[in-house]
Amino acid sequence: MSVQGLFYALPRHGLRALLVEPSAMDDYLQRSAEQGGPLAMLDQGSWWQHDMQRLPEIEPGVAVEGTLAQHCWAWPADVVTDSAQGLATISATQLVQRMHAWQKAQDGAPADIDALRLWVRRQAALRSFWQAAAQRRDAVLLYVV
Amino acid sequence: MAPGMALPIAVAILLAIYAARAAPALCMYGPESAEQTKHKGRGMGEKNPRWALGLLLAVGWLGAHRFYLGRHASAVAQLALALLCAALWLWGGPVARYAPYLLGPILFWLIRDGFWLFDYFRVEEDMDSRLSAFAQSQLDEQASLPASKAPVAAAPIPASVAQPAVAAALPADSPPRPATDPQTNKKALAIQMAQKHIGDALARRDMHTAHAEADTLVRYLAQRSRKPQSDPHLAMAYLLQGMTFYQTGDLDVARKKLQMGVHLGAAFAELAQPVQQAQLFLQRLRSPTMAPGASAAPALEPGQYPLLMQSRDWAQALALCEQTIALRQAGHDADAPDLAQHYLHAMEIAQHLGDRDRQRVHGQALLALAAHEGAAVPVAMRRQALERLGDLCQSDEDHQAATAHYAQALALVNVRSGGRNAAAQALALCALLQRMASSHTALGETAQALQCWQRLVLYVDSFDRLDQQGQRMPDPEAVSSMLTDYAAFAIRHQPARVKPLVQQALRIQQRSCRGYSLAAARAYEVFADFLAAHGQTEARRSYLKKALLLVQICDPDNSAHLQQLKTAIREAA
Numbered sequence: 001m002s003v004q005g006l007f008y009a010l011p012r013h014g015l016r017a018l019l020v021e022p023s024a025m026d027d028y029l030q031r032s033a034e035q036g037g038p039l040a041m042l043d044q045g046s047w048w049q050h051d052m053q054r055l056p057e058i059e060p061g062v063a064v065e066g067t068l069a070q071h072c073w074a075w076p077a078d079v080v081t082d083s084a085q086g087l088a089t090i091s092a093t094q095l096v097q098r099m100h101a102w103q104k105a106q107d108g109a110p111a112d113i114d115a116l117r118l119w120v121r122r123q124a125a126l127r128s129f130w131q132a133a134a135q136r137r138d139a140v141l142l143y144v145v
Numbered sequence: 146m147a148p149g150m151a152l153p154i155a156v157a158i159l160l161a162i163y164a165a166r167a168a169p170a171l172c173m174y175g176p177e178s179a180e181q182t183k184h185k186g187r188g189m190g191e192k193n194p195r196w197a198l199g200l201l202l203a204v205g206w207l208g209a210h211r212f213y214l215g216r217h218a219s220a221v222a223q224l225a226l227a228l229l230c231a232a233l234w235l236w237g238g239p240v241a242r243y244a245p246y247l248l249g250p251i252l253f254w255l256i257r258d259g260f261w262l263f264d265y266f267r268v269e270e271d272m273d274s275r276l277s278a279f280a281q282s283q284l285d286e287q288a289s290l291p292a293s294k295a296p297v298a299a300a301p302i303p304a305s306v307a308q309p310a311v312a313a314a315l316p317a318d319s320p321p322r323p324a325t326d327p328q329t330n331k332k333a334l335a336i337q338m339a340q341k342h343i344g345d346a347l348a349r350r351d352m353h354t355a356h357a358e359a360d361t362l363v364r365y366l367a368q369r370s371r372k373p374q375s376d377p378h379l380a381m382a383y384l385l386q387g388m389t390f391y392q393t394g395d396l397d398v399a400r401k402k403l404q405m406g407v408h409l410g411a412a413f414a415e416l417a418q419p420v421q422q423a424q425l426f427l428q429r430l431r432s433p434t435m436a437p438g439a440s441a442a443p444a445l446e447p448g449q450y451p452l453l454m455q456s457r458d459w460a461q462a463l464a465l466c467e468q469t470i471a472l473r474q475a476g477h478d479a480d481a482p483d484l485a486q487h488y489l490h491a492m493e494i495a496q497h498l499g500d501r502d503r504q505r506v507h508g509q510a511l512l513a514l515a516a517h518e519g520a521a522v523p524v525a526m527r528r529q530a531l532e533r534l535g536d537l538c539q540s541d542e543d544h545q546a547a548t549a550h551y552a553q554a555l556a557l558v559n560v561r562s563g564g565r566n567a568a569a570q571a572l573a574l575c576a577l578l579q580r581m582a583s584s585h586t587a588l589g590e591t592a593q594a595l596q597c598w599q600r601l602v603l604y605v606d607s608f609d610r611l612d613q614q615g616q617r618m619p620d621p622e623a624v625s626s627m628l629t630d631y632a633a634f635a636i637r638h639q640p641a642r643v644k645p646l647v648q649q650a651l652r653i654q655q656r657s658c659r660g661y662s663l664a665a666a667r668a669y670e671v672f673a674d675f676l677a678a679h680g681q682t683e684a685r686r687s688y689l690k691k692a693l694l695l696v697q698i699c700d701p702d703n704s705a706h707l708q709q710l711k712t713a714i715r716e717a718a
Contacts (some may be wrong), residue, residue, distance in 0.1 A: 012701040019698060020658045075699035078707055094668065137701070 001044055003070065005048025007126070008141040009040050009133040012077035018141075019074065022066035029143060042129040044122065048144065051122060054098050057086030058130070061142065071144040076138045084134035087127045096125055185631055191273075194266040202263060205255045210262065215371050217657045226251055228329045242689045243608075265368055267667075272335060272365045279338040289512065332378040335365060343389050344355060352393045359386035380410030384419050391426055400430050447472060454494065463494045463503070481521035484509050489526055492533055501537060528557040534575065546585040551577050564587060568611075571604050578604075579627050582634065593637055598631045609649065612656060621657035625650040625664035647672045665696035670710075686717035 008029055010018070018025050032040055043097075044051060052058060059082065061073035075083065099119050105110040133140050191212055201210040208223030216518075230247040233240050339362035346355035363382045370376040387402030399463035403423045410416040447469040453462035466487060473484045497501035511530040515522040558574040582597035605624055612618040632646035647668045654665040669692035676685040691704030693710040696703065 015701075016661050016698050019661045062698070074698075076694070077701045078697040139701075 002132075003048075004106070004145055005044045005046070006145065007042040007044065007129055008138065008143060009138040010141060011140045012137055015074060015076060015139040015141075019062070019064060022064050022072075025064070025067045025072070025141075025143075026069075030140070039057075042125060044126065047122060048142065050131070051126060052142075054102055055087065055090075055123070055126070058083045059088065060116075061140075063132050064141075068144045069145050071142075073142045075140040077139050080093045080130060080138065080140050081134045084130040087130055090123075090127075092120065095120055191269070194262070194269075198264070199261055201255065201258055205258060206251055210258065214265070223251075223254060226254075232697045268361075268368060269367055272361070276331065276334055276338060279341075280334060303607065304661075320438070329378070332366060332369065332376075335362060336378060336381055339382070340385060343385070347389070347392060356392060356395075359389045362386070374412070377410065377413040377416055380406055380413065380416055381419065382406075383424050384410060384416075386424060388426070396430055400427065403427050403430075429712050451490070454490065457497075459494050459497045463491065463498060463500075466491045466494055470510075481514060482520040482523055482526070485514055485522045485526045488514070489529055492530065496533070499539075505534065505537055508537075523560070524557050528554045528573070531557070535580060535584075539580065539587075542587075544584040544587045547707075548588070550579060551581040551584065555581070568608075571607070571618045572623065575604050575627055576623065579630055583630070586634060594634065595638065598634060601627060602631065605649075606662055607654065612653065618653070618657070621653050622664045625653045625662070627651075627717050629664065629668045629671050633674070635676050638672070640675070643672070643675045647675075653660075661695065661698055663696065663699050666692045666699065669695065673713075682717050686714055689717060 006029075010032060012030075014028075018028060059075070059079050061075040061079070064072040064074055096116060099111050099116055103109065103115075130140065197210050197213055200213050201311070203209070206223070208220035208227070211217075211220030211223060215546060224530045224653070226247060230244050230251060233244040233247070259431065338693055339358050342358045343355045346352070346358060359382075363379075363386050366376070366379045366382045367373070370379045373379050383402050383406035387399050387404075387406050390396075390399035392401055400578070407420050407427070410420045434569075447465045450465035450469060451461045453459075454467065461484045470487045470491065473480070473487065488507045491507040492504050492511075495501075495507065508530045511522070511526065511586035512534075515527045515530075531550045535554065537545045538544070538547035538550060541660050555574065555577045558570055558577065578597045578601040582601070585594035585597060587589075605628060606626055608618045618624060628646050628650040632643045635642040635646060648667040651660065651665055654660050654662050669688045673685045673688040673692065676682075676688065689710055693707065693714065696706055700706065
């Protein structure tokens with residue numbers, strides 16, 4: 001079974017309750033996914049870890065224990081705003097450079113055009129998600145299942 | 146008539162004659178009551194239970210007992226059912242096989258009528274005996290009164306709302322009718338009796354009896370009314386019942402009964418006044434806060450200012466609260482706890498309005514009331530007033546006066562009271578000690594402040610032990626805040642105590658909310674200050690970051706606090 005990384009945007013005032021009672025998180029996220037609309041959730045698939053590694057603009061989140069997920073991290077609204085500002089400053093050239101550098105570090109071969117296209121598309125989706133969450137002053141949760 | 150029908154009818158008639166003779170033994174009435182019924186019933190044109198039972202047993206399937214009791218519509222239906230059954234049977238052929246299917250409903254109806262007759266005559270007999278006793282007592286009363294006082298209205302319902310309506314509509318008060326209609330006289334007497342009994346029951350606050358009286362009257366009149374729409378007595382009974390429920394506060398039932406009374410009584414000119422009164426009640430029930438005929442704006446009474454407090458309309462709430470206080474003070478039988486509660490409310494409202502003078506005036510008035518009334522003013526209220534006055538003085542930097550107020554409040558805390566209250570009292574005492582320690586610190590009285598903190602820690606330790614044993618600690622956030630304040634004090638005066646105090650505060654928060662609280666953030670901040678005092682800037686930065694993260698999670702809208710922490714982190718870097 002492949003690992004899947006899901007980003008959720010949730011109201012900033014609700015984050016504390018979920019951190020205090022993490023066992024309620026799974027039900028909450030299911031409801032949130034159904035009711036929150038398209039910008040409340042982002043599925044990054046199995047690439048979530050590579051994406052996070054190549055985006056140091058996103059500050060480390062709070063690790064949440066006690067959920068059904070394999071890993072779970074939370075970012076308070078204030079951190080989301082700062083991270084979104086950092087993400088907004090990255091240009092397409094910088095993204096491509098990072099991809100090349102990462103690929104070189106992996107196997108020494110340059111990245112092919114399809115991989116680059118896919119990477120840029122995923123980054124665009126991730127950046128829009130964080131921007132939208134920051135505009136709403138939402139907190140963000142990464143849920144790895 | 147078919148020859149087949151002659152035999153059953155003849156048998157039925159014979160049975161009816163036999164049952165009419167044997168009924169006293171068959172029916173549930175004893176010989177005395179049967180005799181009583183005979184005397185009264187015959188005199189008042191009543192139905193005889195023996196005849197009714199005899200007819201039911203003999204020719205009940207023809208509806209005879211229902212004809213006898215005047216239930217003509219249902220009697221015709223019963224007769225039609227029986228005739229249909231007989232006709233199908235006599236017709237013969239294929240349709241005759243449907244006749245037995247009609248026997249079931251006929252039999253069921255007859256059995257049900259047996260119970261109905263029992264209930265009918267039980268109500269009748271009960272009412273008869275009560276009416277005769279009531280009539281006798283009325284006669285005795287009139288005989289004992291002087292002639293001039295005899296015709297006083299027999300409507301002693303004490304409540305002002307119901308009496309005029311009921312008394313005005315009472316048939317006894319209306320011009321005497323010719324005594325040719327004994328049934329009408331009996332109904333009027335029943336209403337008069339119910340009215341008196343309800344009035345007596347309400348006077349001694351016996352709601353159950355009042356409701357039972359009204360219910361009995363309605364049942365009695367309902368079973369005696371052939372056509373409810375043409376019986377003013379039944380309408381009057383419903384109105385009386387509705388007014389009774391209105392007075393006892395059962396407003397939903399009152400609404401239904403009054404609506405029924407108005408519906409039935411609207412057609413009768415003699416009931417115009419009680420119907421009008423009932424309509425007024427119904428209007429009040431529909432819009433309780435609005436005066437009848439007033440404008441759409443709700444008119445609040447002064448005593449209703451807590452509603453304004455709930456809606457956070459502080460300015461109007463204060464005006465009404467002060468009116469309430471003035472009204473209570475003007476009354477000779479002012480209730481001290483009630484007045485004290487209004488003073489406390491006035492202090493709270495003035496605090497929301499930022500009106501410190503009003504707050505002080507009401508607090509001092511409460512203390513003056515307590516000094517005058519003594520133990521009548523609850524201790525908790527006095528303590529609250531003293532605490533608030535102390536807080537006022539502290540914010541005015543009058544620490545001397547604040548300490549005096551806190552000391553007085555402290556003397557009113559009784560930690561030895563048992564049960565759940567003991568924990569609340571201990572927490573209140575800790576809160577007072579915390580305030581007193583702050584005042585002493587501000588005055589430079591370190592020894593007294595330390596004494597307060599040490600006393601506080603003893604109580605907090607007992608809370609902590611309770612918490613570790615799995616019992617619920619009262620307000621863990623407040624307890625942690627107290628420990629953190631002590632730690633802040635200890636940075637200068639007892640450095641060795643800082644770390645254990647902060648750890649204890651964080652441990653409490655960890656147990657209560659996994660450490661995600663502003664109290665924990667404050668503990669980290671205090672510990673960061675402690676580290677700064679000892680030159681450990683890197684460690685300080687790390688604790689400030691923890692505090693920042695907690696504030697970001699627990700108070701995400703407090704941008705000033707967030708900015709302050711970010712600046713401190715940058716400076717530490």
